[in-house]
Amino acid sequence: MIQKNNTLLTAVPLFSGLNEEEVRSLQALSKTRSYPKDNVLFLQGDPGDSFYLILSGEVKVAILGADGREYILSFLKSGDFFGEMSLFDSESRSASVVTTTAATFLIIQREAFLNYVTQTPSVLTKFLSTFSIRLRKTDAQLGDLALLNVHARIVKTLLMLAQTNVQEISAGQRIISKRLTHQDLASMVGTTRETVTRILNELKTQGHIANDGRKIIIHKSLHQYLDTLADSLL
């Protein structure tokens, strides 16, 4: 069991540079927990005092609206981590996290985490570049939300998914491995389920996408299509 975590930890990019000694000390500070599907790990506004590293399974990070609607910031999976923000700035949790499959985590408490991280420069700089990447992503997303229409946002999101969740590439078409409902996509894009259905079908008849069961196949032409959408705004 401990052995298993051990091998996993160094496989995680965040902790990849650690030597055996460092891994052991990290191990001592952490505990492992498993949760079933659809389990709320924390809600936005909660005081936050722990860091989570996903060992297996998937979670959804989302912002909840007053009326029950949600905006999905991201899906995270094995090797990804979350919950560190509240530890660095001592604010409450800024978003909610829920498991979307059964999942197990490596969890580290505030004190231990901060001691450990601030004394391990390589980890510190990794967090810095991770934050930098995330910030870049959210900035771009803000721009999209403010400046693009739903059509373009959906196409962009599909292309993004095709980049990060590819299953296989075959003759200019990629399958998005993740099984997403139209409602999921709507919550990622900031629109309604019905609108997603309509636009997806439009894209289908135009030959830019297709279906493999419930998964979406992205055709190469979708890239060019996005360009034409951008141009038409000029």
Next chain:
Amino acid sequence: MIQKNNTLLTAVPLFSGLNEEEVRSLQALSKTRSYPKDNVLFLQGDPGDSFYLILSGEVKVAILGADGREYILSFLKSGDFFGEMSLFDSESRSASVVTTTAATFLIIQREAFLNYVTQTPSVLTKFLSTFSIRLRKTDAQLGDLALLNVHARIVKTLLMLAQTNVQEISAGQRIISKRLTHQDLASMVGTTRETVTRILNELKTQGHIANDGRKIIIHKSLHQYLDTLADSLL
């Protein structure tokens, strides 16, 4: 001249913990530059290789849309800094920065910056908490953009400005010190100038805000008003 920067530097939160020696070495790595109003410092997509600390003046950080519209991420002023993201993750600039007044900066090039920062843990952790705060802000903003209507977004933005740019407090009302055009506000909120004009006038007749010349006075009642807006979405 050098003396002047010296005093300023330790006054900047980012470098507040530095001793005289550290300030001197930082000084050696940096140069000071001044630019007129409306000067483009860099555009999104540019390769980024320098860090900017604002010594005086103000800049606007914005994302530009294909059609010339912009989404304003923030206004930064003396003591604030920007441009560090591209240094940490080696990606191109994610947003554009333009001076909104004449302004002077302390500028540090990539190499020097990274050497310096990675060897000064106190600065490193300051960046970490700064990023954390920014990320939190952008996440919240994404939620607002996706889940709230224009009305609520404008009210929220006014309240935010009233918190960060207060001029004076007098009997339950605060003046936003920054002089913003309706177009500025529109670009911060993701709407059009006309809509801002209309909603601002509506808020005025409802007694939640007033004008002092071109500046906006926020009445206490605006807080409660935001709550009723949130409730009406239930």
Next chain:
DNA sequence: AATAAAGTGTGATCTTGCTCACAGTGTGTG
């Protein structure tokens, strides 16, 4: 295999906020 539950498809209608067009009002500069 039967039944429930979750997800998708689609029309009709309604609403918010955008666009366009122009008038009015400050405000800064030669």
Next chain:
DNA sequence: CACACACTGTGAGCAAGATCACACTTTATT
């Protein structure tokens, strides 16, 4: 002080998406 330019105000019409209401299909569950 006048002239221009930037900013604000407001009506009318329009359009993108939201909402509502069901029918239909696929996927789980017993």
